[in-house]
Amino acid sequence: MVSFSFTALAALAAFAASVVSATVPSSARFDLSKPSYDLYRNKPLHDDTVQQGFAFDNVNRRLFVSQRKNGAGETSGDLCITQLDFSGNEVGHMYLEGFGHGVSFGAQADGSATYLWTEVDANDNGYGKQLARFKFTSGKTLTKSSSELRKFKPVAAATEHTCAVDPVHNRLVVRYHLEGSGKHIAVYDLAAATKGDFSSPLADFKQPLPKTKGKNFQGYTAYGRYLYLLWGDSYDVSAELNSEVASVDMNTGEVVQGPLITKAGSTLSFREPEGLAIYKTAAGQVRLFLGFASGKAGDRRSNLFYKNVTVS
Numbered sequence: 001m002v003s004f005s006f007t008a009l010a011a012l013a014a015f016a017a018s019v020v021s022a023t024v025p026s027s028a029r030f031d032l033s034k035p036s037y038d039l040y041r042n043k044p045l046h047d048d049t050v051q052q053g054f055a056f057d058n059v060n061r062r063l064f065v066s067q068r069k070n071g072a073g074e075t076s077g078d079l080c081i082t083q084l085d086f087s088g089n090e091v092g093h094m095y096l097e098g099f100g101h102g103v104s105f106g107a108q109a110d111g112s113a114t115y116l117w118t119e120v121d122a123n124d125n126g127y128g129k130q131l132a133r134f135k136f137t138s139g140k141t142l143t144k145s146s147s148e149l150r151k152f153k154p155v156a157a158a159t160e161h162t163c164a165v166d167p168v169h170n171r172l173v174v175r176y177h178l179e180g181s182g183k184h185i186a187v188y189d190l191a192a193a194t195k196g197d198f199s200s201p202l203a204d205f206k207q208p209l210p211k212t213k214g215k216n217f218q219g220y221t222a223y224g225r226y227l228y229l230l231w232g233d234s235y236d237v238s239a240e241l242n243s244e245v246a247s248v249d250m251n252t253g254e255v256v257q258g259p260l261i262t263k264a265g266s267t268l269s270f271r272e273p274e275g276l277a278i279y280k281t282a283a284g285q286v287r288l289f290l291g292f293a294s295g296k297a298g299d300r301r302s303n304l305f306y307k308n309v310t311v312s
Ligand SMILES: *[C@@H]1O[C@H](CO)[C@@H](O)[C@H](O)[C@H]1NC(C)=O
Pocket: 037, 285, 308, 309, 310
């Protein structure tokens, strides 16, 4: 009996290994049931709209937050990127015209410069069809046809692409849309992606939990082997706090924890969940950051919180 089970398990494991090609090395995973701490609250961005996503250059220790450009149409794809210090004070900004919605983007150090990875070429819905990489230059405006952009289409058949960077493991996490099949996640080595090589994803799977209980999808990021997802609505849309987070094992595409309600910044006004990102402090503490917009229309504010308890 014991030997039969062992043989059956071994056969199953061999079968699983032959069909699952994902090869993301193991890593610690954030415990989403643990509390969140403040980085900052109620800080103005360069423009007045709600924040969308945010990203850290972990080498140069910089923070960038995206939002729709003031006065731009919902589907124009015009974005403002604000650079902030870690107390939430504005350090610089740039405008990106015709790029996308800004739900998620990534940052990558190159010496003392920061290059951003964003969606670009907004479609009729205002979502970027492919990805762009360019140097963050404060005060500059780039259009979708600027020569400073390098463009990438990681998945040829996909009609929309956004991304995030795992700045600790140096990976590019791409969320792409396939007509008739919905949202998928692919993970690439960041150095390979920078060379335009998307031929060997470490993982590529259909995103589970596409629209949790009707709530809006609000952000994603990855740390090591695990993907993190965020949903929820502002208090204007849902009087009850409904923000939720979940983690997914990228080697199986299965949910590991959640969706669990997060009460980070529960007392903020408006409080729309907006973005996730990873950052490792100089002291070596790894943080899963959660973003929220607060405040009144015409004067929205940025808020960042983090979780830092991991399980191995
Ligand atoms: C998490 O961050 C809080 C606040 O900064 C700190 O008090 C706590 O020690 C940290 N926990 C871990 C596991 O790093």
